[in-house]
Amino acid sequence: MPTNLPPEAIEAEKRYRAARSPAEKIACLEEFIGLIPKHKGTDKLRANLRRRLSKLKASSQVRKGVSTRDSAFRINKEGAGQVVLVGPTNVGKSALVAALTNATPQVAPSPYTTWAPTPGMMPVEDIQVQLIDTPPLDREYVKPELMNLIRRSDLILLVVDLQTDPLQQLEDTIALLEEYRIVPRRLQDRYADRPRLTFIPLFVLANKNDDETFDENFEIFCELLKENSETDCPLLPVSATTGRNLERLKQVVFEQLEIIRVYSKAPGKEPDLDAPFVLKKGSTVAEFAGKVHQDFYENLKSARVWGSATLYDGQMVRRDHVLQDGDVVELRI
Numbered sequence: 479m480p481t482n483l484p485p486e487a488i489e490a491e492k493r494y495r496a497a498r499s500p501a502e503k504i505a506c507l508e509e510f511i512g513l514i515p516k517h518k519g520t521d522k523l524r525a526n527l528r529r530r531l532s533k534l535k536a537s538s539q540v541r542k543g544v545s546t547r548d549s550a551f552r553i554n555k556e557g558a559g560q561v562v563l564v565g566p567t568n569v570g571k572s573a574l575v576a577a578l579t580n581a582t583p584q585v586a587p588s589p590y591t592t593w594a595p596t597p598g599m600m601p602v603e604d605i606q607v608q609l610i611d612t613p614p615l616d617r618e619y620v621k622p623e624l625m626n627l628i629r630r631s632d633l634i635l636l637v638v639d640l641q642t643d644p645l646q647q648l649e650d651t652i653a654l655l656e657e658y659r660i661v662p663r664r665l666q667d668r669y670a671d672r673p674r675l676t677f678i679p680l681f682v683l684a685n686k687n688d689d690e691t692f693d694e695n696f697e698i699f700c701e702l703l704k705e706n707s708e709t710d711c712p713l714l715p716v717s718a719t720t721g722r723n724l725e726r727l728k729q730v731v732f733e734q735l736e737i738i739r740v741y742s743k744a745p746g747k748e749p750d751l752d753a754p755f756v757l758k759k760g761s762t763v764a765e766f767a768g769k770v771h772q773d774f775y776e777n778l779k780s781a782r783v784w785g786s787a788t789l790y791d792g793q794m795v796r797r798d799h800v801l802q803d804g805d806v807v808e809l810r811i
C-alpha cells in the first residue's frame with residue numbers, strides 16, 4: 479500500500495476492511511477507490527482494487543440469483559384483487575385455478591405436485607381478478623415465503639376436499655395460518671388484544687362436490703363447522719372437474735373483495751363502459767377522481783352521477799358522495 483494516500487482514503491480503507499456484508503464491502507470499496515488520487519503511482523493499486531470490486535459484485539449477483547428463486551413467491555398484484563387458493567395437498571387447488579383462469583398449473587393425482595405459486599387471471603363480469611395457485615400448506619414443511627404471499631393477499635380461498643375428511647383439513651389449515659399470525663377477518667374483534675396479526679377475509683371452498691351424490695357430505699360438513707366458531711366460515715361447494723358452482727364462485731370472489739366498478743364519462747360523451755375503474759366499497763367521488771387522474775382529484779369543480787343511489791340520472795353530487803357498483807360518473811375541472 480503506498481504511504482502517500484490522503485488521510486480520508488486511509489480511513490475509507492479501514493472501513494472497507496472492517497465491512498462484513500457483501501453490500502457493505504462493495505459500498506466501502508467504491509468509496510475507497512473514489513478517494514485515491516489518480517496518478518501513475520496509484521495506477522496499479524486502483525487496477526487491483528477495481529478487479530476486487532468487480533469480483534465482489536459478481537458474487538453478490540450470484541447470491542441475488544438465489545433470492546430470485548424465492549421471488550417466485552413475490553407476485554405483483556394485477557386486476558381487481560389478489561386471491562390465493564390455499565390448503566392441504568391434493569384438494570384440487572391447481573385444478574380450480576386451471577378451470578377458472580388462463581393459467582395452466584400442473585394437476586396430478588399424486589400429492590405434492592405444486593412447488594411454486596402460479597398466478598392466473600379470472601374474468602368476473604367485466605373485470606379480471608388474479609387467482610394464485612400455491613404449494614400445499616403442510617405443517618412438516620412450511621415455507622415462510624408462502625406465508626408472506628398469503629399475508630399480502632386480498633382474499634384467502636381455503637380449499638378442502640369434500641371426499642377426504644374436509645373438517646380435519648380445514649381445522650389444520652386454520653391452525654397453521656394462525657401460528658403464522660394470519661387470522662380470518664371475521665374474527666378480528668376476538669383477537670383485538672393480540673399484536674402483529676394480519677386479518678384477511680377467508681372463504682372456504684369444499685371442492686370435489688362433483689354432483690348431487692356428494693350433497694349429503696356437504697350438509698354434514700356444514701353442520702360440523704357450525705359447532706365451532708373458529709371454523710364457522712362462509713363456504714361454497716364446488717367442483718373443478720364438473721364445473722359445479724364455478725359461476726357462483728366468481729360472484730362470491732367479487733363480493734368478498736368488497737369492490738365496486740365505476741365507469742367514467744367525459745362531458746357530452748357516452749360513458750366508457752369497456753373499462754371500469756375498480757374501487758373499494760364505500761369510495762367517494764373524490765377517491766374516484768384520484769384514480770382517474772391526480773388533476774381531477776385536485777381541481778375537481780363538479781361531478782354528475784348516473785346510478786342507483788341518486789335521485790335522478792345525471793344528478794350533481796359533492797366530492798364526498800359515496801359511489802355504488804355500476805355508477806357512471808362525469809367529472810369536471
Ligand SMILES: Nc1nc2c(ncn2[C@@H]2O[C@H](COP(=O)(O)OP(=O)(O)OP(=O)(O)O)[C@@H](O)[C@H]2O)c(=O)[nH]1
Pocket residue numbers: 566567568569570571572573574584585586587588589590591592593612613614685686687688716717718719720
Ligand atoms: N373428483 C374430483 N377430482 C378432482 C377435483 N379437483 C381436483 N381433482 C383431482 O384431485 C387431484 C389433485 O388435484 P390438484 O389440483 O393437483 O390438487 P392440489 O391441491 O393442487 O395438490 P398439490 O399441488 O399437491 O397441493 C387430481 O387428480 C385432480 O384431478 C374435483 O373437483 N373433483
Ligand SMILES: [Mg+2]
Pocket residue numbers: 571572573583584585591592611612613
Ligand atoms: Mg397443486
